[in-house]
Amino acid sequence: MKKILVLGAGLSSSSLIKYLLDHSDEHNWKVRVGDMSLDIAKKKIDNHKNAEAIEFDVFNEQLRSDEIENADVVISMLPARFHHLVAEKCVEFGKHMVTASYVSKEVKNLDEKAKEKGLLLLNEIGVDPGIDHMSAMKVIDEIKEKGGEMLSFKSSTGGLVAPEFDTNPWNYKFTWNPRNVVVAGQSVAQYIDHGKYKFVPYNQLFKRVEKMTILDAGEFEMYPNRDSLGYRETYGLEDIPTLLRGTLRRPGYCNAWDVFVQIGATDDTYSIGHSEDLTYREFINSFLPYNLKDPVEQKLCDYTGIQMDSEAMKRLQWLGVFEETKIGLPNATPAQILQKLLEEKWALEAEDKDMIVMQHQFDYKLNGKNKRITSSLFVKGKDQVHTAMSITVGIPVAIATKLFLTGIIKQKGVIVPTMKDVYEPVLKELEDYGIVFVEEETDLD
Amino acid sequence: MKKILVLGAGLSSSSLIKYLLDHSDEHNWKVRVGDMSLDIAKKKIDNHKNAEAIEFDVFNEQLRSDEIENADVVISMLPARFHHLVAEKCVEFGKHMVTASYVSKEVKNLDEKAKEKGLLLLNEIGVDPGIDHMSAMKVIDEIKEKGGEMLSFKSSTGGLVAPEFDTNPWNYKFTWNPRNVVVAGQSVAQYIDHGKYKFVPYNQLFKRVEKMTILDAGEFEMYPNRDSLGYRETYGLEDIPTLLRGTLRRPGYCNAWDVFVQIGATDDTYSIGHSEDLTYREFINSFLPYNLKDPVEQKLCDYTGIQMDSEAMKRLQWLGVFEETKIGLPNATPAQILQKLLEEKWALEAEDKDMIVMQHQFDYKLNGKNKRITSSLFVKGKDQVHTAMSITVGIPVAIATKLFLTGIIKQKGVIVPTMKDVYEPVLKELEDYGIVFVEEETDLD
Numbered sequence: 071m072k073k074i075l076v077l078g079a080g081l082s083s084s085s086l087i088k089y090l091l092d093h094s095d096e097h098n099w100k101v102r103v104g105d106m107s108l109d110i111a112k113k114k115i116d117n118h119k120n121a122e123a124i125e126f127d128v129f130n131e132q133l134r135s136d137e138i139e140n141a142d143v144v145i146s147m148l149p150a151r152f153h154h155l156v157a158e159k160c161v162e163f164g165k166h167m168v169t170a171s172y173v174s175k176e177v178k179n180l181d182e183k184a185k186e187k188g189l190l191l192l193n194e195i196g197v198d199p200g201i202d203h204m205s206a207m208k209v210i211d212e213i214k215e216k217g218g219e220m221l222s223f224k225s226s227t228g229g230l231v232a233p234e235f236d237t238n239p240w241n242y243k244f245t246w247n248p249r250n251v252v253v254a255g256q257s258v259a260q261y262i263d264h265g266k267y268k269f270v271p272y273n274q275l276f277k278r279v280e281k282m283t284i285l286d287a288g289e290f291e292m293y294p295n296r297d298s299l300g301y302r303e304t305y306g307l308e309d310i311p312t313l314l315r316g317t318l319r320r321p322g323y324c325n326a327w328d329v330f331v332q333i334g335a336t337d338d339t340y341s342i343g344h345s346e347d348l349t350y351r352e353f354i355n356s357f358l359p360y361n362l363k364d365p366v367e368q369k370l371c372d373y374t375g376i377q378m379d380s381e382a383m384k385r386l387q388w389l390g391v392f393e394e395t396k397i398g399l400p401n402a403t404p405a406q407i408l409q410k411l412l413e414e415k416w417a418l419e420a421e422d423k424d425m426i427v428m429q430h431q432f433d434y435k436l437n438g439k440n441k442r443i444t445s446s447l448f449v450k451g452k453d454q455v456h457t458a459m460s461i462t463v464g465i466p467v468a469i470a471t472k473l474f475l476t477g478i479i480k481q482k483g484v485i486v487p488t489m490k491d492v493y494e495p496v497l498k499e500l501e502d503y504g505i506v507f508v509e510e511e512t513d514l515d
Numbered sequence: 516m517k518k519i520l521v522l523g524a525g526l527s528s529s530s531l532i533k534y535l536l537d538h539s540d541e542h543n544w545k546v547r548v549g550d551m552s553l554d555i556a557k558k559k560i561d562n563h564k565n566a567e568a569i570e571f572d573v574f575n576e577q578l579r580s581d582e583i584e585n586a587d588v589v590i591s592m593l594p595a596r597f598h599h600l601v602a603e604k605c606v607e608f609g610k611h612m613v614t615a616s617y618v619s620k621e622v623k624n625l626d627e628k629a630k631e632k633g634l635l636l637l638n639e640i641g642v643d644p645g646i647d648h649m650s651a652m653k654v655i656d657e658i659k660e661k662g663g664e665m666l667s668f669k670s671s672t673g674g675l676v677a678p679e680f681d682t683n684p685w686n687y688k689f690t691w692n693p694r695n696v697v698v699a700g701q702s703v704a705q706y707i708d709h710g711k712y713k714f715v716p717y718n719q720l721f722k723r724v725e726k727m728t729i730l731d732a733g734e735f736e737m738y739p740n741r742d743s744l745g746y747r748e749t750y751g752l753e754d755i756p757t758l759l760r761g762t763l764r765r766p767g768y769c770n771a772w773d774v775f776v777q778i779g780a781t782d783d784t785y786s787i788g789h790s791e792d793l794t795y796r797e798f799i800n801s802f803l804p805y806n807l808k809d810p811v812e813q814k815l816c817d818y819t820g821i822q823m824d825s826e827a828m829k830r831l832q833w834l835g836v837f838e839e840t841k842i843g844l845p846n847a848t849p850a851q852i853l854q855k856l857l858e859e860k861w862a863l864e865a866e867d868k869d870m871i872v873m874q875h876q877f878d879y880k881l882n883g884k885n886k887r888i889t890s891s892l893f894v895k896g897k898d899q900v901h902t903a904m905s906i907t908v909g910i911p912v913a914i915a916t917k918l919f920l921t922g923i924i925k926q927k928g929v930i931v932p933t934m935k936d937v938y939e940p941v942l943k944e945l946e947d948y949g950i951v952f953v954e955e956e957t958d959l960d
Contacts, residue, residue: 257784257785258779258782258784258785260785263804263805264805264807266797266800266801266805267787267788267801268801268802268803268804268805269779269782269785269787269801269802269849270779270802271718271777271778271779271782271802272718273716273717273718273777273779274777274778274779274818278804299788332716332718332719333716333719334703334714334715334716334718334719337703337714337716339702339703340702340703340705340714342712342714343712343744352711355711356711356712356713356714357713357714357715357716358713359708359713359723360708360709360711360713362709373719404714
């Protein structure tokens with residue numbers, strides 16, 4: 071019998087926990103699910119005979135030690151900043167760990183000790199990071215194996231509302247942490263283009279978009295993600311002339327969102343005194359120069375250079391940013407105020423489903439010819455529990471855990487899933503869950 | 516005999532130390548000057564019989580305790596972040612302190628203890644902060660005394676090259692810490708205008724300028740300083756509808772500087788790998804989208820919306836940002852790279868003199884009439900030691916120290932010079948040093 075400890079039972083753990091329980095009889099697993107809220111943990115295990123729910127507070131060191139010591143493998147779905155607290159205990163007690171988050175410095179530093187003890191600390195095996203790594207490495211390895219030379223790699227992912235439920239002019243609803251959406255992109259984006267480093271500050275980010283089509287999901291635009299340069303090493307593409315990672319939105323979103331960026335409405339570094347008494351209209355006006363003669367709408371257009379009858383302006387009008395509604399949020403940052411408004415307007419409705427879209431574009435040279443492979447993914451959510459986000463984050467974590475416990479994955483140390491013996495079996499099983507990449511190849515010359 | 520300990524003997528201490536020594540016989544003072552560099556301390560006291568120079572390292576706690584214990588009053592001209600180390604020892608040993616810097620939280624917290632022990636911790640008595648507080652409070656108090664109601668207060672200061680030595684198209688040379696000039700304005704500017712809060716993010720700051728003329732120093736433009744809102748309390752203007760503080764540059768400077776802001780060339784938060792091998796032209800290009808057909812100049816104009824034949828472009832050309840010169844600075848941030856170039860181009864020449872300009876504009880209502888008082892200052896440096904910056908920072912510190920030691924200033928606790936019994940005698944003596952405000956009054960109706 072193997073004991074799996076899942077820490078964190080939020081939305082992104084739903085499909086993960088279901089997978090583990092569905093496979094628990096076959097593999098003789100006991101699944102223990104811990105969460106700050108015992109109710110949430112209980113709901114997720116739904117009285118399954120192979121599962122137990124516990125109240126878990128990561129800052130309770132005694133509890134953390136006891137629970138980790140009693141497990142065989144720990145899956146941490148806690149907020150990313152807490153993983154190292156779990157990882158350190160895992161190494162101390164000789165336990166394996168799986169997470170869907172980026173490797174932090176603290177976790178990376180445990181590599182040597184983990185290897186000494188023969189432990190696996192597998193990270194970045196959700197969707198982004200996770201499925202992106204695995205699906206990209208599969209194609210990159212194939213190109214290299216047939217002797218191709220990589221010229222360009224562009225990769226982008228988006229979590230959005232599914233097309234049938236896409237009912238507002240932003241073509242966007244929150245399917246993930248709203249705060250992350252509001253403050254996205256506030257550190258410089260770095261990438262390489264034709265051998266030249268490129269740096270994009272926040273105030274240019276939403277202007278630097280590229281358009282693309284993904285399968286029958288339709289049209290998208292991609293804005294650059296923070297640090298693409300580090301991926302050259304991750305993907306073994308140290309000499310590639312072009313590498314860019316991005317985030318996907320529907321066409322027109324970035325142009326309208328940029329208005330908030332330009333006026334400073336996404337700033338999260340200072341609080342506005344008595345913000346509870348302001349209206350959203352006054353909030354917008356607080357970023358615009360004083361002038362008695364023009365209405366706020368006209369001032370905003372003049373200030374940001376958009377037209378009164380533009381699509382961007384229609385999106386802003388629809389959000390209600392010019393309305394005389396009280397904000398009601400005391401001493402809030404601009405980002406918090408904007409988030410409050412967006413949470414009302416961009417909420418998923420009860421029947422709404424989300425989607426995950428991803429597209430890689432690989433340009434390479436083989437036998438003197440330039441070719442392009444496009445590899446695309448389009449996954450829709452099943453319902454509001456097993457969302458596309460929950461499935462694509464949780465299922466790879468679950469599959470990797472199974473493959474490790476059954477001896478298929480043999481890696482040790484602090485790793486991310488870029489090795490063939492990890493990504494190949496995971497990608498294969500992901501197909502059973504509708505996570506299938508569609509590859510198309512074209513000649514570029 | 517009174518013992519004065521001056522900590523920090525850099526450029527801004529020159530006029531201060533000279534004043535203390537010039538008055539040392541009359542008041543029976545011993546002046547002890549400590550600096551990281553004994554040579555610099557020795558140079559500043561120039562073998563004066565009432566002075567001693569010592570090597571002083573603020574992190575040597577024993578030395579810090581010994582020196583402070585032996586003094587009667589300590590003048591800290593150290594970098595602002597070290598003042599609290601001095602202030603804490605002053606309170607411990609029952610000594611008074613004078614500084615030209617903003618009151619930090621740590622220093623503010625010493626207020627109660629200082630008052631208990633009957634100590635003066637006088638801060639913000641340089642030029643900005645310092646002369647600005649005093650000269651503004653004088654007029655504000657006068658307006659209030661005659662029953663006027665304050666409607667608007669705008670105040671701005673600039674440290675620039677004096678007109679006769681103003682020889683480059685930016686009309687700017689470094690007369691102060693270059694780093695502060697490069698990263699200036701990177702936190703949001705906050706002010707109040709006709710009763711409405713206004714917030715200006717960095718990417719708008721250098722577009723939000725107001726023009727003004729100061730005496731015979733000529734034309735200037737002012738961009739908003741970080742937090743003007745806190746000055747309502749400092750100046751006893753809690754209900755004023757308009758309050759704005761700003762920084763002065765020559766006309767056209769902000770428009771050209773904004774190009775660096777827009778492309779991200781002033782960012783100090785990340786390093787560029789192998790920056791030593793890049794040219795300045797490549798540095799600028801790294802912020803611009805890839806495109807083979809246009810030269811960097813054209814791409815920059817298209818990206819930032821300036822014209823090829825604009826004044827901004829002439830200023831950029833003059834700086835050499837498009838030249839194929841190697842940067843030669845390893846692993847530097849964009850801000851560090853820009854600073855290196857500017858330090859070569861904006862250096863003061865041996866005979867150059869600097870200037871300080873300041874202007875307050877007070878609008879008020881009296882007997883139903885709206886009036887405006889403009890109070891302006893224009894101070895030129897004497898030479899490269901007794902610069903306008905050194906004089907206007909150091910002389911008020913020295914005068915206040917004298918007035919305290921001679922019993923004229925009787926305040927205790929952690930204060931800034933907004934009280935009449937402090938600013939009145941200081942301003943009066945400042946006139947002997949050419950620091951004279953010119954007041955003009957006009958009717959607004």
